Amino acid sequence: MARYQLISGPERRRRWSEEQKRAVVVAAFAPGAVVTEVARRADIYPGQIYRWRRELSGSLAGTGFAEVVVTAGPREEGMAPLTGAAIEVEFGGVTRLRIPAATPPELAAAVVGVLRR
Numbered sequence: 001m002a003r004y005q006l007i008s009g010p011e012r013r014r015r016w017s018e019e020q021k022r023a024v025v026v027a028a029f030a031p032g033a034v035v036t037e038v039a040r041r042a043d044i045y046p047g048q049i050y051r052w053r054r055e056l057s058g059s060l061a062g063t064g065f066a067e068v069v070v071t072a073g074p075r076e077e078g079m080a081p082l083t084g085a086a087i088e089v090e091f092g093g094v095t096r097l098r099i100p101a102a103t104p105p106e107l108a109a110a111v112v113g114v115l116r117r
Contacts, residue, residue, distance in 0.1 A: 021052045029053070091115055 016024075028038040028049045039046040085101035087108075095115060099108045 016052075018056070022056055025049060025053045025056060089115075 024038060024042050024044075027033060028035045035046050035049055039049055042049075087099045087101075089097045089099065089112060091097070097111065097115060099111070
């Protein structure tokens with residue numbers, strides 16, 4: 001005779017939306033954050049956060065995580081002086097692109113996409 005076990009009650013497996021996963025991953029890798037503490041608050045294992053980060057990095061191709069450094073240091077020779085707010089992107093230490101704040105986001109994304117290749 002076979003034995004069966006019927007488990008009733010709330011389901012342990014939760015469904016996480018992509019936005020919820022992204023929020024947990026961003027919180028876990030924010031400056032000064034500790035992954036295990038974020039995992040404990042979300043009631044998940046730390047390994048799940050790393051898995052979500054891998055999954056999201058594929059869906060965020062081209063808009064993934066990037067290091068940002070804000071400096072007020074001296075300008076390099078040959079570079080035009082800053083005349084207003086701008087974003088400066090350095091590609092592998094070889095190419096540097098300055099995008100003025102007034103640039104339409106679509107144009108900036110297209111230029112960055114071409115230079116990444």
